[in-house]
Amino acid sequence: DAKTTQPNSMESNEEEPVHLPCNHSTISGTDYIHWYRQLPSQGPEYVIHGLTSNVNNRMASLAIAEDRKSSTLILHRATLRDAAVYYCILRDQAGGTSYGKLTFGQGTILTVHP
Amino acid sequence: GAGVSQSPSNKVTEKGKDVELRCDPISGHTALYWYRQSLGQGLEFLIYFQGNSAPDKSGLPSDRFSAERTGGSVSTLTIQRTQQEDSAVYLCASSHSGIPYNEQFFGPGTRLTVL
Numbered sequence A: 001d002a003k004t005t006q007p008n009s010m011e012s013n014e015e016e017p018v019h020l021p022c023n024h025s026t027i028s029g030t031d032y033i034h035w036y037r038q039l040p041s042q043g044p045e046y047v048i049h050g051l052t053s054n055v056n057n058r059m060a061s062l063a064i065a066e067d068r069k070s071s072t073l074i075l076h077r078a079t080l081r082d083a084a085v086y087y088c089i090l091r092d093q094a095g096g097t098s099y100g101k102l103t104f105g106q107g108t109i110l111t112v113h114p
Numbered sequence B: 001g002a003g004v005s006q007s008p009s010n011k012v013t014e015k016g017k018d019v020e021l022r023c024d025p026i027s028g029h030t031a032l033y034w035y036r037q038s039l040g041q042g043l044e045f046l047i048y049f050q051g052n053s054a055p056d057k058s059g060l061p062s063d064r065f066s067a068e069r070t071g072g073s074v075s076t077l078t079i080q081r082t083q084q085e086d087s088a089v090y091l092c093a094s095s096h097s098g099i100p101y102n103e104q105f106f107g108p109g110t111r112l113t114v115l
Helices: none
Strands: A009-013 A018-023 A029-036 A045-050 A061-064 A072-076 A084-092 A109-111 B005-007 B011-012 B019-024 B029-037 B042-050 B065-070 B077-078 B090-097 B110-114
Touching: A009 A018, A018 A029, A018 A084, A029 A109, A045 A061, A072 A084, A109 B011, A109 B090, B005 B090, B011 B019, B011 B090, B019 B090, B019 B110, B042 B065, B042 B077, B077 B090
Parallel strands: A009 A109, B011 B110
Antiparallel strands: A018 A072, A029 A045, A029 A084, A061 A072, A084 A109, B005 B019, B019 B077, B029 B042, B029 B090, B065 B077, B090 B110
């Protein structure tokens, strides 16, 4: 499986934008880039996903590098509720070994200061 | 609408006992997954059911672990002869199908403590 690399932790102030980076230099052409987050004492929740183009939804934006070897999850205005562990995950659409399941790394612990 | 539910929310058992953990997926979701989260190992995949296909059991850590999904809906994860290292939060998720761009919806988990 292609692996992802994320910083262990990041900090932000409330109402400021947050850029969470993810490196995936061995990504294959059929891998989707997914982001999930896990709030304290809860199961993970889906945030966003993309393949090649940048994506926006109500929760966040996903910026994907042109060579797809890295991506950035953007929270436009962090709130205290955004404090969570953020996971960047690759999922193979071609039926590879990662098909179906999510393979979680260590993720990035985001701390948001009031 | 109703999300993924799991029961019990907490389970304390003695070493050597068997336990059953239950997952009720979102209605209509054909794919169901089990994961576990422990302090030492992070979040790890256990097993994946997709419709009537044979499940992907590649993540089960030993033959003490098994899971079934009856009628394409409810799933039960069974751990036989529990060991202390089985202590973890067991998470269930479901999705419309296993295709990689479908989001998975997670339940709140069952916290298992083996004494």
